[in-house]
Amino acid sequence: MRARAQRQAGRDKATGVWSRSRASMSVPQPRRRARTPGSSRGGAALALALAAGPLMREVPPGNVPSVVQSNAPLAMTGEGLQVDVSRPTALVFNLPGAQELDLEYEASGILMLTWATAYPASGSLPDHRAPPYRYRRLAPGRGRARIDLRETAKWSPSGVPYLLLEGSGRFTLTRLAFLSAPPDAASAREALDRSLFWAPYSFDYTTINVLDPPYWSASRGSFLFDRLGVTFLLLAGLFALGYAALRRRYRPGWALAAAALVAAAAGDAVFLVKLIPPLALKVEPDPEVRIRENYAFAPKLGALAALARATVPAGDRVGVSVRGHGADWFAAEVLCFNLAPRRCVTLVPGKPELTGLSGVDRLRPDELDAVVSYDSEDPLPTGFRRVAQVSPDAFVARRP
Amino acid sequence: MSLLLTVAVLCASGLALLRLLRLATGRWTVDAPLSWFAGSGYYAFAAFALRFLGRLPYTAATALAIVGLPVAGLVVARGLGRGAGVATAGSAPPARWRPRPAWVFGPIALYVAAVVLMVVLHGANTPTQTDDGLRVRAFAPILAYRDAWSPEARAVATMAGPVPTFVPSLGWRLTGRVDHFDVNGTILVGLAALLALAIGLAAERGRPERGWAGAFAVLSLPLFVYHCTSTYSDATLAIYVGAAFLFFLEYGFSREASDAGRALVLLVCAAMVKREGELVAGAVGLVLVAQLAWEGRRERYRRLLPAALLCAPYLLVLAARIASVGLAGAFPFLRLAAERGAGGPAAPGPVPAAANQALPAFVWSLFSSGSAGILFWVLFASAILESRALARRRLAWPFAAVALLLAQAAVTSVWLIPEFTLNQTTVHRQLLPLSVAAALWVAALLSEAAVEPPVPVARTAGRVPGGKRRAKR
Numbered sequence: 001m002r003a004r005a006q007r008q009a010g011r012d013k014a015t016g017v018w019s020r021s022r023a024s025m026s027v028p029q030p031r032r033r034a035r036t037p038g039s040s041r042g043g044a045a046l047a048l049a050l051a052a053g054p055l056m057r058e059v060p061p062g063n064v065p066s067v068v069q070s071n072a073p074l075a076m077t078g079e080g081l082q083v084d085v086s087r088p089t090a091l092v093f094n095l096p097g098a099q100e101l102d103l104e105y106e107a108s109g110i111l112m113l114t115w116a117t118a119y120p121a122s123g124s125l126p127d128h129r130a131p132p133y134r135y136r137r138l139a140p141g142r143g144r145a146r147i148d149l150r151e152t153a154k155w156s157p158s159g160v161p162y163l164l165l166e167g168s169g170r171f172t173l174t175r176l177a178f179l180s181a182p183p184d185a186a187s188a189r190e191a192l193d194r195s196l197f198w199a200p201y202s203f204d205y206t207t208i209n210v211l212d213p214p215y216w217s218a219s220r221g222s223f224l225f226d227r228l229g230v231t232f233l234l235l236a237g238l239f240a241l242g243y244a245a246l247r248r249r250y251r252p253g254w255a256l257a258a259a260a261l262v263a264a265a266a267g268d269a270v271f272l273v274k275l276i277p278p279l280a281l282k283v284e285p286d287p288e289v290r291i292r293e294n295y296a297f298a299p300k301l302g303a304l305a306a307l308a309r310a311t312v313p314a315g316d317r318v319g320v321s322v323r324g325h326g327a328d329w330f331a332a333e334v335l336c337f338n339l340a341p342r343r344c345v346t347l348v349p350g351k352p353e354l355t356g357l358s359g360v361d362r363l364r365p366d367e368l369d370a371v372v373s374y375d376s377e378d379p380l381p382t383g384f385r386r387v388a389q390v391s392p393d394a395f396v397a398r399r400p
Numbered sequence: 401m402s403l404l405l406t407v408a409v410l411c412a413s414g415l416a417l418l419r420l421l422r423l424a425t426g427r428w429t430v431d432a433p434l435s436w437f438a439g440s441g442y443y444a445f446a447a448f449a450l451r452f453l454g455r456l457p458y459t460a461a462t463a464l465a466i467v468g469l470p471v472a473g474l475v476v477a478r479g480l481g482r483g484a485g486v487a488t489a490g491s492a493p494p495a496r497w498r499p500r501p502a503w504v505f506g507p508i509a510l511y512v513a514a515v516v517l518m519v520v521l522h523g524a525n526t527p528t529q530t531d532d533g534l535r536v537r538a539f540a541p542i543l544a545y546r547d548a549w550s551p552e553a554r555a556v557a558t559m560a561g562p563v564p565t566f567v568p569s570l571g572w573r574l575t576g577r578v579d580h581f582d583v584n585g586t587i588l589v590g591l592a593a594l595l596a597l598a599i600g601l602a603a604e605r606g607r608p609e610r611g612w613a614g615a616f617a618v619l620s621l622p623l624f625v626y627h628c629t630s631t632y633s634d635a636t637l638a639i640y641v642g643a644a645f646l647f648f649l650e651y652g653f654s655r656e657a658s659d660a661g662r663a664l665v666l667l668v669c670a671a672m673v674k675r676e677g678e679l680v681a682g683a684v685g686l687v688l689v690a691q692l693a694w695e696g697r698r699e700r701y702r703r704l705l706p707a708a709l710l711c712a713p714y715l716l717v718l719a720a721r722i723a724s725v726g727l728a729g730a731f732p733f734l735r736l737a738a739e740r741g742a743g744g745p746a747a748p749g750p751v752p753a754a755a756n757q758a759l760p761a762f763v764w765s766l767f768s769s770g771s772a773g774i775l776f777w778v779l780f781a782s783a784i785l786e787s788r789a790l791a792r793r794r795l796a797w798p799f800a801a802v803a804l805l806l807a808q809a810a811v812t813s814v815w816l817i818p819e820f821t822l823n824q825t826t827v828h829r830q831l832l833p834l835s836v837a838a839a840l841w842v843a844a845l846l847s848e849a850a851v852e853p854p855v856p857v858a859r860t861a862g863r864v865p866g867g868k869r870r871a872k873r
Binding site for chain 1: 504507511514515518521522524525526527528529530531532533534535536538539542543545546550552553555556578579580581616617620622623625626627630632765767768769770771773774777778781782785786789824825826828829842845846847848849850
């Protein structure tokens with residue numbers, strides 16, 4: 001746990017800009033609950049389901065609205081529980097003790113689902129980007145997601161599932177089932193350790209500094225490579241003694257090689273199991289498609305970057321307008337980088353001189369030919385009009 | 401397309417340069433990957449020096465002139481009857497391509513192939529990410545393509561180093577079209593070249609086990625594998641240092657001056673990656689030059705002259721850097737060390753820290769974090785248990801280089817910039833060149849140690865290893 005704590009501290013305090021950006025990405029508290037007939041029966045059904053044991057339990061469709069709270073309006077339709085996503089939309093499931101969720105859904109537009117563990121009693125929502133950052137892009141159409149909540153930060157049987165939908169589109173939850181944590185603490189701890197041991201790496205924009213340290217036992221705070229290192233030493237000693245007994249010669253080099261091979265193979269096997277799920281292994285020759293599809297944790301941003309590259313002429317001078325009056329550095333950098341070699345700056349209202357990546361590009365607002373806007377609260381500068389859009393809040397504008 | 405053009409042009413230029421310097425081996429399995437390193441290093445060096453020292457604009461014509469110069473030089477040299485410029489390792493055993501035993505190296509080869517395939521696919525698919533609000537690493541080659549050098553742009557290029565700045569931009573310069581994925585591509589080509597060099601060089605020298613073990617060890621470094629799919633230059637630096645280290649190790653086995661020359665050329669290339677490249681490459685180069693001096697003392701240090709001539713062009717890089725960002729900006733680590741030594745603040749880090757707090761964090765990053773797998777466990781155990789055999793196996797000097805890199809990393813992480821060790825951020829990236837060099841060293845040591853040594857004749861007379869069955873024969 002120490003590593004995670006250290007890493008978290010680093011991320012939270014890395015730079016002032018980082019903190020600003022994270023603040024700007026926070027989501028409001030859940031406040032609404034869908035009003036549907038049958039809500040009052042939900043508590044009893046839920047209690048029954050929770051008491052039933054370790055099997056996956058389905059929440060009856062009529063009870064789903066009583067289980068889910070959100071900061072956005074929810075509507076119960078014939079298909080299921082529906083929510084329109086235009087801003088980050090939190091879904092908190094009142095399922096204490098759930099360790100897995102099984103969702104069937106229908107999605108439209110560009111949506112990304114993030115999951116974490118919430119503790120409503122604490123009065124705050126989880127930092128959904130805290131490592132390990134768990135997310136997946138929801139392809140348009142019907143789909144199913146089996147979510148292991150134990151892989152999230154700070155999961156415990158007293159937490160509740162927290163999902164966050166980002167992007168732009170519509171999400172309909174057509175079926176909800178969950179698996180409760182084992183009732184006894186030892187089994188729950190064992191299940192947590194097993195889940196975290198095999199949990200895939202979660203790539204985000206700070207993974208470049210360190211991969212999630214693999215645990216041997218997360219509940220005891222012991223790390224896999226400590227165990228493998230000690231195993232390697234023991235094996236080397238054992239092999240050396242065995243070789244000496246059989247051949248009557250002392251060959252530490254042979255024993256070290258054999259032990260290193262065994263330990264490295266074990267470490268590599270775990271590494272591959274954790275590495276493969278988040279990799280993008282599809283062969284895609286077109287770089288524009290790669291930009292559009294492969295910003296794994298920011299699909300709407302990738303789509304906007306690709307759209308802007310196709311829409312903004314090569315010689316244009318571009319301003320990017322992002323959330324927090326220019327504070328969302330990730331979006332600003334992704335857009336300006338992908339638009340390069342066009343000159344590109346971040347729009348900050350009221351600033352006479354705007355700057356771009358590393359302060360290299362410097363432009364006045366009146367020098368801009370195009371504006372690329374991503375989740376921005378700021379109005380378009382005078383004289384610009386939309387020419388293309390990914391969604392109402394992600395678009396390209398140019399001077400007529 | 402532009403990446404393929406870059407690779408083809410730089411390999412041709414690099415091969416011509418190797419032949420001019422008489423550093424080509426005459427074996428395409430070695431020369432092909434080596435030419436990528438030599439060509440890209442040479443191109444970055446020339447483009448950087450011409451732009452910032454010679455004040456020449458960076459155009460397609462300039463780029464073509466740079467890559468064409470070695471080829472033209474080779475043609476002229478051949479016209480003058482100066483030969484092909486191949487230096488082979490005369491004392492090496494004959495080439496052998498199949499490592500033994502197959503049941504060990506078969507799965508290793510499968511692992512190497514699978515990981516390389518995954519890294520190449522994911523790396524080629526993944527658009528550039530950013531990690532902080534300060535800069536995007538892959539922006540430097542785009543600045544080179546623009547060739548508009550404001551002070552801010554010069555600072556970015558100096559921070560990235562000539563190789564990451566100019567190499568990806570070559571194809572764009574020649575085709576007039578920017579493909580952002582070429583930045584990923586050049587790193588992936590570097591990784592493939594490193595692995596091909598490790599396997600090809602060892603096989604050509606009759607020790608394929610060493611090559612495959614080296615490739616396996618390098619690909620058992622999780623953070624390095626991940627970095628190769630990014631556009632960060634830490635992987636590039638580690639790859640160049642690794643390529644140089646292969647020839648450093650090989651020099652120990654062959655004692656051929658040409659192997660030491662190749663290692664020095666690659667170290668000069670490594671010094672042109674990132675700001676810290678010259679510190680890392682300098683540490684390895686220092687030990688290699690010390691070995692050359694020690695072994696050449698009876699020849700009145702004549703071996704050092706070619707080494708000095710191979711390293712001398714780096715002075716032009718230093719001069720170009722000073723011309724670009726001034727003396728104070730050219731050596732940030734010296735300034736930082738001076739400030740730290742005078743009791744001043746270190747880097748603008750987020751966590752105030754003392755060295756005694758950073759040391760456990762540094763040790764944790766080596767052994768427990770998993771960034772380098774179990775490498776450092778194996779490294780320390782091997783160095784201790786095989787210490788008496790290091791000189792016999794001709795691995796003592798490379799081990800000194802690994803030890804110096806480790807000491808350098810420890811000083812930087814614990815004393816110079818402890819803040820980023822405590823929050824577990826840059827310390828892992830900083831260890832990548834050390835990890836790759838150490839992995840190759842461990843692989844060389846253990847693959848040599850695992851081979852059954854020839855039995856001394858004097859001992860066989862009385863007692864034969866292997867038991868009675870063999871003795872009866």
